[in-house]
Amino acid sequence: MNETDASSRADAPRGASVAPGGPAAEASAVLGGAEPSAAEPVGPEASGPPGVPTMFDVARAAGVSHMTVSRVLNDRGGVSGATRERVRRVIADLNYTPSPAARAMANRRSGQIGLIQAGRPDYGPSNAALGFNEAAREAGYTVSQVSMRGVDAGALTQAVHRLVLQRVEAIVVISGERDGVEVTRGIDAGVPIVAVASEDEPGMHRVSMDQYAGAVRATEHLIGLGHREIRHVTGPDDSMDAAERRRGWADTLRAHGLEVREPLTGDWLAASGYAAGRDLLADVSATAVFVGNDQMSIGLLAACREAGVDVPGALSVIGFDDIPEAAFFAPPLTTLRQDFDGLGRDIMATVLDVLRDEAAAPDRTERVPELVVRASTAPPGRLPT
Amino acid sequence: MNETDASSRADAPRGASVAPGGPAAEASAVLGGAEPSAAEPVGPEASGPPGVPTMFDVARAAGVSHMTVSRVLNDRGGVSGATRERVRRVIADLNYTPSPAARAMANRRSGQIGLIQAGRPDYGPSNAALGFNEAAREAGYTVSQVSMRGVDAGALTQAVHRLVLQRVEAIVVISGERDGVEVTRGIDAGVPIVAVASEDEPGMHRVSMDQYAGAVRATEHLIGLGHREIRHVTGPDDSMDAAERRRGWADTLRAHGLEVREPLTGDWLAASGYAAGRDLLADVSATAVFVGNDQMSIGLLAACREAGVDVPGALSVIGFDDIPEAAFFAPPLTTLRQDFDGLGRDIMATVLDVLRDEAAAPDRTERVPELVVRASTAPPGRLPT
DNA sequence: TCCAAAAGCCCCACCATAATG
DNA sequence: TCATTATGGTGGGGCTTTTGG
Numbered sequence: 001m002n003e004t005d006a007s008s009r010a011d012a013p014r015g016a017s018v019a020p021g022g023p024a025a026e027a028s029a030v031l032g033g034a035e036p037s038a039a040e041p042v043g044p045e046a047s048g049p050p051g052v053p054t055m056f057d058v059a060r061a062a063g064v065s066h067m068t069v070s071r072v073l074n075d076r077g078g079v080s081g082a083t084r085e086r087v088r089r090v091i092a093d094l095n096y097t098p099s100p101a102a103r104a105m106a107n108r109r110s111g112q113i114g115l116i117q118a119g120r121p122d123y124g125p126s127n128a129a130l131g132f133n134e135a136a137r138e139a140g141y142t143v144s145q146v147s148m149r150g151v152d153a154g155a156l157t158q159a160v161h162r163l164v165l166q167r168v169e170a171i172v173v174i175s176g177e178r179d180g181v182e183v184t185r186g187i188d189a190g191v192p193i194v195a196v197a198s199e200d201e202p203g204m205h206r207v208s209m210d211q212y213a214g215a216v217r218a219t220e221h222l223i224g225l226g227h228r229e230i231r232h233v234t235g236p237d238d239s240m241d242a243a244e245r246r247r248g249w250a251d252t253l254r255a256h257g258l259e260v261r262e263p264l265t266g267d268w269l270a271a272s273g274y275a276a277g278r279d280l281l282a283d284v285s286a287t288a289v290f291v292g293n294d295q296m297s298i299g300l301l302a303a304c305r306e307a308g309v310d311v312p313g314a315l316s317v318i319g320f321d322d323i324p325e326a327a328f329f330a331p332p333l334t335t336l337r338q339d340f341d342g343l344g345r346d347i348m349a350t351v352l353d354v355l356r357d358e359a360a361a362p363d364r365t366e367r368v369p370e371l372v373v374r375a376s377t378a379p380p381g382r383l384p385t
Numbered sequence: 386m387n388e389t390d391a392s393s394r395a396d397a398p399r400g401a402s403v404a405p406g407g408p409a410a411e412a413s414a415v416l417g418g419a420e421p422s423a424a425e426p427v428g429p430e431a432s433g434p435p436g437v438p439t440m441f442d443v444a445r446a447a448g449v450s451h452m453t454v455s456r457v458l459n460d461r462g463g464v465s466g467a468t469r470e471r472v473r474r475v476i477a478d479l480n481y482t483p484s485p486a487a488r489a490m491a492n493r494r495s496g497q498i499g500l501i502q503a504g505r506p507d508y509g510p511s512n513a514a515l516g517f518n519e520a521a522r523e524a525g526y527t528v529s530q531v532s533m534r535g536v537d538a539g540a541l542t543q544a545v546h547r548l549v550l551q552r553v554e555a556i557v558v559i560s561g562e563r564d565g566v567e568v569t570r571g572i573d574a575g576v577p578i579v580a581v582a583s584e585d586e587p588g589m590h591r592v593s594m595d596q597y598a599g600a601v602r603a604t605e606h607l608i609g610l611g612h613r614e615i616r617h618v619t620g621p622d623d624s625m626d627a628a629e630r631r632r633g634w635a636d637t638l639r640a641h642g643l644e645v646r647e648p649l650t651g652d653w654l655a656a657s658g659y660a661a662g663r664d665l666l667a668d669v670s671a672t673a674v675f676v677g678n679d680q681m682s683i684g685l686l687a688a689c690r691e692a693g694v695d696v697p698g699a700l701s702v703i704g705f706d707d708i709p710e711a712a713f714f715a716p717p718l719t720t721l722r723q724d725f726d727g728l729g730r731d732i733m734a735t736v737l738d739v740l741r742d743e744a745a746a747p748d749r750t751e752r753v754p755e756l757v758v759r760a761s762t763a764p765p766g767r768l769p770t
Numbered sequence: 771t772c773c774a775a776a777a778g779c780c781c782c783a784c785c786a787t788a789a790t791g
Numbered sequence: 792t793c794a795t796t797a798t799g800g801t802g803g804g805g806c807t808t809t810t811g812g
Binding site: 772779 | 793794795796797798799800801802803804805806807808809810811812
């Protein structure tokens with residue numbers, strides 16, 4: 001019965017449709033009244049899809065096939081000017097917009113870029129994400145974002161998969177932590193992955209600012225002021241930025257024949273800077289500190305204040321990032337400004353490059369943080385307490 | 386000839402697919418070996434799609450029909466525990482996740498929620514967005530985000546339209562500024578819009594924290610310490626949060642029979658707090674200030690320091706938000722902690738409510754900011770300088 | 771409890787056809 | 792006869808629903 005059924009059903013609409021326009025349209029619309037003879041009492045106003053109009057509705061209204069509509073939609077050739085115009089008008093009248101889901105299925109591309117943001121929404125990442133989002137929009141892409149506070153490998157993997165299945169065309173990872181990048185690199189996503197990563201990550205596209213150069217500038221600023229004992233408060237172990245800044249600091253000290261002491265470690269938050277500050281102050285010889293970021297700096301400054309250590313009189317402090325509050329620290333913080341918005345735009349630019357030609361990695365030049373001198377650094381003076 | 390052709394072509398495929406098992410699966414997978422008689426040497430390991438696995442791959446591997454897989458996926462009854470387990474395992478093994486695009490088509494729902502984030506990515510909005518994002522994911526939704534630094538009406542309108550075209554099921558607006566909310570309210574998006582808004586916005590769903598109550602607590606804290614001249618630094622004019630906090634402050638002063646002086650105005654940034662501080666210090670009578678947020682507080686504290694005004698000795702300062710750095714200000718800031726992550730989750734909860742029944746607005750109870758007393762407030766002592 | 775089969779959902783790639791030159 | 796141009800037709804794509812065992 002199947003066959004009979006199928007063929008009969010298949011034929012009827014066909015026959016019917018020969019005269020008018022589309023095929024399937026009739027299938028779903030005409031249906032019952034299929035038999036051409038059936039006087040078409042199909043009361044319910046035939047189609048009557050109360051929902052959004054489909055391509056077939058447009059086709060019918062314009063008296064063309066759905067294919068022609070498709071061609072018009074995608075600005076493909078092979079449609080006469082007149083027809084194109086007519087279809088366009090109908091599209092406007094019906095307020096028709098193609099279903100992204102259907103498009104995604106058929107095209108295997110979604111016009112979406114996935115953004116994975118893992119970690120605390122600090123000043124840097126948030127602004128980079130914003131810059132990226134704006135750039136993506138300008139490039140005609142939509143951003144599907146997955147944010148997570150932690151950088152759990154499982155969650156990250158899940159996120160990548162979700163995005164891949166959404167048919168995103170590329171995945172961007174903004175996560176300071178190395179794990180966040182490593183994990184995603186291990187996944188054969190089938191789509192290019194672009195990560196913000198200041199260390200080289202073979203087999204993956206990356207974008208970053210020149211953390212190393214920034215650290216060099218910071219350290220040289222201190223050395224230039226006459227400091228010889230320069231400590232460092234680094235970020236978490238698995239932060240690539242932290243590693244690069246530390247490397248820049250250490251290399252610079254060495255280049256100047258200065259001693260490289262073990263850095264103190266923080267987690268980027270003010271509280272850890274405070275803790276590091278307390279430890280640091282036990283070291284009476286240091287006259288300057290290069291702190292991994294501004295947030296930790298404020299904590300460290302608090303520790304100094306508490307211990308009665310004058311900054312910059314007894315200790316010079318330099319931060320990194322130049323968050324908007326840095327100028328109002330006590331004292332105003334000398335730091336390195338990073339252009340996060342620019343970084344975000346660089347990310348999207350790289351995505352476009354990669355999408356254009358996966359192989360040709362155009363290797364964008366890195367932005368270099370800019371030294372902003374304020375009141376927390378000065379030539380070494382009296383020794384700490 | 387159309388007819389002949391059409392019918393013959395139409396029949397062939399139909400007839401062919403009738404025989405084997407699954408429909409589409411076989412079509413793309415088995416293909417040649419379709420004929421049941423074909424001894425199934427289907428060499429190429431059947432499916433072989435190098436891409437992501439489909440439901441049919443799972444079904445085959447688990448030895449069940451794709452329907453069962455579907456039931457398991459959607460937690461629908463009619464599947465024995467054992468089978469369910471087996472299918473689950475296979476799903477995990479294959480790292481299978483259903484294609485959102487296909488689901489969207491079949492379900493007529495995209496599973497996407499649009500998020501519009503307008504304005505600077507400050508601590509509050511960023512964390513609320515993060516909380517929302519996580520909650521959305523947990524609820525099985527995907528987030529399509531549109532971020533923009535400004536709150537330009539045109540851009541906002543554009544954003545809403547973009548999201549509607551994407552067929553998002555709801556739109557969330559996180560934008561402190563009233564304009565951001567007003568604009569989106571005027572749009573007949575066809576999908577529910579939920580906005581973070583602390584003022585009542587007729588004709589739109591809103592979520593917020595109780596800014597008013599927070600401000601009352603802040604003011605009462607100061608009054609409780611014995612202050613009688615309490616000034617206020619408010620946020621930008623078009624911030625609803627700012628308006629509510631100001632209202633809470635003013636009402637509380639009045640309730641205690643205290644004078645309500647014109648507040649100073651800032652833009653939430655530290656620099657504006659600094660400027661407000663300088664103005665404020667001209668007023669020698671004030672013994673306390675309720676500052677609209679923590680960022681402005683740090684600026685104001687800097688102004689005090691510069692002017693040699695002791696905090697809290699000569700002036701008590703209380704902020705709002707409790708950003709992680711607040712405890713390390715000079716002095717550590719008394720402030721009102723807001724649970725932004727919770728707010729984000731409330732947003733998603735509201736979205737779900739609304740999606741469930743647009744009419745029944747369950748009016749979630751607002752979270753109330755919590756007073757965190759630190760060192761920037763104290764009983765009034767010696768007068769300012 | 772579970773399988774089988776088929777009909778969509780909406781669109782696009784690809785092929786077929788018709789009418790022109 | 793062979794390109795060319797303008798259309799129409801078919802077959803998925805992956806999943807849910809429905810109907811029928």
